[in-house]
Amino acid sequence: xxxxxxxxxxxxxxxxxxxxxxxxxxxxxxxxxxxxxxxxxxxxxxxxxxxxxxxxxxxxxxxxxxxxxxxxxxxxxxxxxxxxxxxxxxxxxxxxxxxxxxxxxxxxxxxxxxxxxxxxxxxxxxxxxxxxxxxxxxxxxxxxxxxxxxxxxxxxxxxxxxxxxxxxxxxxxxx
Numbered sequence: 001x002x003x004x005x006x007x008x009x010x011x012x013x014x015x016x017x018x019x020x021x022x023x024x025x026x027x028x029x030x031x032x033x034x035x036x037x038x039x040x041x042x043x044x045x046x047x048x049x050x051x052x053x054x055x056x057x058x059x060x061x062x063x064x065x066x067x068x069x070x071x072x073x074x075x076x077x078x079x080x081x082x083x084x085x086x087x088x089x090x091x092x093x094x095x096x097x098x099x100x101x102x103x104x105x106x107x108x109x110x111x112x113x114x115x116x117x118x119x120x121x122x123x124x125x126x127x128x129x130x131x132x133x134x135x136x137x138x139x140x141x142x143x144x145x146x147x148x149x150x151x152x153x154x155x156x157x158x159x160x161x162x163x164x165x166x167x168x169x170x171x172x173x174x175x
Contacts, residue, residue: 028071042066115165127158
């Protein structure tokens with residue numbers, strides 16, 4: 001797609017769908033600021049992917065599916081946050097975080113990141129696109145010109161390798 005055509009299409013999609021998406025997301029979240037943030041994120045993601053995006057059905061369906069996925073992720077992260085806050089409230093002062101625990105957690109996170117970097121190059125790339133960029137198997141497959149089954153298998157293999165490595169790391173740090 002030519003740059004001018006991409007800009008024109010994006011502008012048209014933005015103008016036709018921003019309000020509709022905002023209302024849709026607001027109905028699900030009942031939070032104006034969060035709805036605005038999610039709609040902006042949808043269009044930022046669309047802009048980033050516009051040149052390589054191949055829409056099979058319709059852009060409108062893609063936008064509303066993106067909205068649904070982002071709302072689900074936002075609600076899930078809210079729930080995790082609430083459960084963690086509740087846990088902290090009930091655990092009270094017995095749960096003071098010691099500096100050595102913070103260091104261990106930081107080191108554990110670094111070791112996990114290092115384990116991801118040690119995966120075979122293509123496997124690590126696919127894993128990061130899936131987990132860090134929240135890309136679907138289809139999006140990854142299209143971008144890398146491979147089958148969805150290959151993406152699925154690579155992520156499965158990456159998780160298998162990482163579970164083994166993380167188990168070893170965890171035992172080292174916490175026992």
